[in-house]
Amino acid sequence: MSDYNVIRGLKIKYLSADPSNPENGQVWYNSSNLRVEGVVGTGAWASGGVVGSPGTTCAAGTQTANVIMGGQRPGNTSNVEEYNGSSWSEVNNMPYAAGNLSGLGTQTAALAFGGYLNVTTTAKYDGTNWTTSGTLSTGRELMGGIGIQTAGLAAGGYRRSPDNYPTQVEQYNGSSWTGAPSLNTGLYGRAASGTTAAALVAGGQTGSTSNAVEEYNGSSWSTVNARPYAAGSAAASGTQTAALNYGGNPASPQTTTVSYDGTNWSAESAMANNRAMSGGSPAGTSGSALASTGSGAGTATEEFTAPSGTSSISLS
């Protein structure tokens, strides 16, 4: 028989109350109810509502309040659809049509920016209406979109004619873009999550796919532990210290799902449908995410839910 402190490298904590934000796999003894408790179980993807127009896109929002914006569905489109946790509905179009664009924010405060070909346009969405506001200093596509509508980052990307992969990062304040510290490696299609003060970008591609990961602390980027799989254009949810990456690799879309705890990556249950350049849920969490349409997935949407809440653990 194995001991918990051998498996986890830790002794079980003796607590008078349940911890406020326990992680999956964490176990403790609650001295108030005299029980060994923990968060145990396996996260999994379930089907969600089917989108109206399938194809590649970008997204903002969470698992239950999401919006997909533009993309190729098929052909460059300004089409926008909103998700309410069970079904998609078409809403007001964006002010520009583009494929390979980027997004960030929430369903009611979203930002769509850039796209093919060297697009600098930036469009804000308030949940009903769109307005253009600000232009990227360097037009490019497939940037990592990080943060919220009033404090966002556009990281890396793909600039055409001649083709190059800038390390450039720009920061958005709600109305205009300014320069921010550059990435260490120029890649496009990086899975991005977090905030302007604590960001994470993972994977990406140029001629080949990458598993490189960088963290941003608000003033500089540093390379950290590589993601377990190499792919461009995966989707991401969560924060710098609790992130989920899923799918990716447009030429051969995949179902892979991994989580990051700020130091290490772990495999999670795979999606049922292969997908890349899909809608994600940038405002979601590592335990609650949405993957919609994308290359390879048709109209399919999937919802990831990891276990949460406390369970008593039988020791018999």
Added chain:
Amino acid sequence: MSLFIYGTATNTGKGFFTHQDRLDFFLSGYPANVWVVGNNEKGAVWLASKNGITKTKAEAQTIVDAEITAAQTEWDALTDEQKTMSLGRPGNITLP
């Protein structure tokens, strides 16, 4: 006994497969509504409950191949600019 059941079923959206389904049996979706399902009782019941049509592996592969071929043909007809933007010709898929 085969590891998988092969079939076609239309994804109807929310509830088509649940978290519990994913924990109960292997499930993987492919183009043209082809599904590969773990060959256990719960997997078989799931496919039947979705009005799925069971296929042999070869039949399922043929359906996927036809869909991929159509997508590749569509891609081949794109202009060079459109091909560049699409970031890759759809690849072949081999069912497990």
